[in-house]
Amino acid sequence: MQDTLNLFVMNIGQWLSANLGTLNNPDQIIVEIARWLRTEFGNWGVVGFILANLMATVPLIAVFSGCFALTTWLERKGLGRIQNRYGPNRVGPYGLFQPMADGIKMLLKEDIVPERADKIGHFLAPVIIMIPAMTGLVFLPIGRNIIAASIDSALLFFFAIGSIVSLSVFMAGWASHNKFSLVGGMRAIAQLVSYEMPLILSAVVVVMFVGSMNTSVIVEAQQIKSWVTSDAPALQCLGQVLGWHVFQPWGLMGFLLLFVSALAEANRSPFDLPEADSEIIAGHLTEYSGFKYALFFLAEYVNTFAIIGICTTLFLGGWNGPNIRPPWSDDPQALLIPGFVWFFLKIFVLMGIMIWIRGTLPRLRIDQLMGFAWKFLLPLAIINLLVAGCFYHMEWYFGWPFSILILCKSYAIVVRLNKSKLVNSNRTYTYA
Amino acid sequence: MNGQGILKGMLVTAKNFFGSYVSRERLTTVSYPEGGNTIKEQSRNIPFLVFDGEDPVAGMRCTACQKCEKACPPQCIFIEKDKDERGKALQRPKVFDIDASVCMGCQICVEVCPFESIWMDSNFELSTFNRFEGLQFNREKLLKSNTYFHKIHPQQAQASDDRLAEKERKRLEREAARRAEKSASEPQV
Incomplete structure (x- = not known):
């Protein structure tokens, strides 16, 4: 396990110097990283298989849940301004952490x-x-x-x-x-x-x-x-x-x-x-x-x-x-x-x-x-x-x-x- | 062209949205603790007792006539007259309680008071940790100086002071007249 990890870290270094050094196509950075990770995971057996699949789904769920949080804030702020009031402005700067407060309230x-x-x-x-x-x-x-x-x-x-x-x-x-x-x-x-x-x-x-x-x-x-x-x-x-x-x-x-x-x-x-x-x-x-x-x-x-x-x-x-x-x-x-x-x-x-x-x-x-x-x-x-x-x-x-x-x-x-x-x-x- | 109405409406909301960032008139909300005290002169919530001078008890205008107690619609005022050592009732209250949780701010007590003693306060920061004792305002808590009254309701306080001065002047005139009458009716020696 130790060796695998060491190899993994070494590979990251090599790959970064090889691909990002030139920055040939900024658009494809994420794709390149994902592709390389997937080939890397290919050697890890079942764990690698699961990781490769999670890699496709977890960012999607995480990013769009984040967008959801941001949107609830935007919506409350925007509606507030349309109705000539401030909207949430207590939790964090400009009320940005309001979705978190809402989430905690919901969970409790x-x-x-x-x-x-x-x-x-x-x-x-x-x-x-x-x-x-x-x-x-x-x-x-x-x-x-x-x-x-x-x-x-x-x-x-x-x-x-x-x-x-x-x-x-x-x-x-x-x-x-x-x-x-x-x-x-x-x-x-x-x-x-x-x-x-x-x-x-x-x-x-x-x-x-x-x-x-x-x-x-x-x-x-x-x-x-x-x-x-x-x-x-x-x-x-x-x-x-x-x-x-x-x-x-x-x-x-x-x-x-x-x-x-x-x-x-x-x-x-x-x-x-x-x-x-x-x-x-x-x-x-x-x-x-x-x-x-x-x-x-x-x-x-x-x-x-x-x-x-x-x-x-x-x-x-x-x-x-x-x-x-x-x-x-x-x-x-x-x-x-x-x-x-x-x-x-x-x-x-x-x-x-x-x-x-x-x-x-x-x-x-x-x-x-x-x-x-x-x-x-x-x-x-x-x-x-x-x-x-x-x-x-x-x-x-x-x-x-x-x-x-x-x-x-x-x-x-x-x-x-x-x-x-x-x-x-x-x-x-x-x-x- | 149909569908214009929707666009017009959208324009109105857009104006409000952007206007609230530039125009103070569009955004009238005051952020409460840090926005400062923005109480208007006419605002009122709970009555308080006015005293003249420095000493609250000595300068008390209230004479414990209990008119406000009787007039109070939700009956939130409780008055007990003060007595001297021999048990004779004095012209001032010993207990003057207002239950702030019952008071509805109708100002009827102010209207019936013949002594310009009870007036409406505009302090709204009344939250306490205790539901019963904390909201039972006693005499000491209710007594506030005339200076404070002038600060929160300058016009009312001035009018009240004028009326009191007028009253005092009339009393003095009457007294002088009575004295003159008395001296006139007395047989001359």
């Missing part, structure tokens, strides 16, 4: 299970909700080659596993033996099932264009290859930005639709009906306390991260950003700023917009929510699908005006059709 709380609750269901619901939330992260290409599972059906798998969330939410609602929980669970089922349609239909356009459901391939496709490989830094920079799908008419539409559906899928305001605290206390969370409650929240936020990660991957270019090749490097794929920086930047910008929306818009009514999914998002998603199909087969000078025209017109028409006829006409009231 009594775990109450209602007497007539379905004990097994009540216990399993928070455990099950963690599975889709954490599994969704596996498909996010955080940087070039930084992806836990690069499989060809990633997108399909992501949406399939994402729908387990509604199961566990309903499980929690049913098992709690509480009418508020049940109402919350039912709302969750109705909402999540409805919004799955526009969510998937707006994501499908990207699959149509790229021709692959592999998320890594989708991100690679959002570069203008000839520009990125050229020698001019400005072109390299632009080539990694202008290729994003969001800069095309069908992509912009798809992105907006996907983002709105993502708000609903992640139970975020203004679509937070399943846990509308002013109507049904906390919906399916009513009977949960302590660590189980914390797990629900963690899962919800991680789920949000997964879904906006997919938004980023599909439309906002994933880890692509205004990036250049380091001048000293001879690797054509080298990037000066590591890709994951851009990825997390985009995720946090989207998260910030979600917080902003939460601070602005009031909650929808349940019929408005359903109507919005079926009568507004779904038709637009289908039209977008058709437009994308036409755009693909047209020359750009014809495709652009055509698709902009069709999308704008169809938006106006769908809005018009959705307008209630009751609003402007005189209502007649009859008394019993």
